[in-house]
Amino acid sequence: MNVTDRLSPSNRTLIEKWLPVLLAVGVVWLFARGLKNLFWTGFGLFWAFWWTGHWFLR
Secondary structure, three states: OOHHHHOOHHHHHHHHHHHHHHHHHHHHHHHHHHHHHHHHHHHHHHHHHHHHOOOOOO
16 A cells, blocks of 8 residues: 555645655755765865875975
């Protein structure tokens, strides 16, 4: 038995229409959060190496 079998046709149509959009927005949001964290981690490591004089790309 499918979960959507118990819904009215209008609710089923609404869920089938908007669920992929909501899932895509959630995936993009998680990806953006990960990129933001990666950027700030890299930024902090860059300045830590720069200030200690251990920067290897001089």
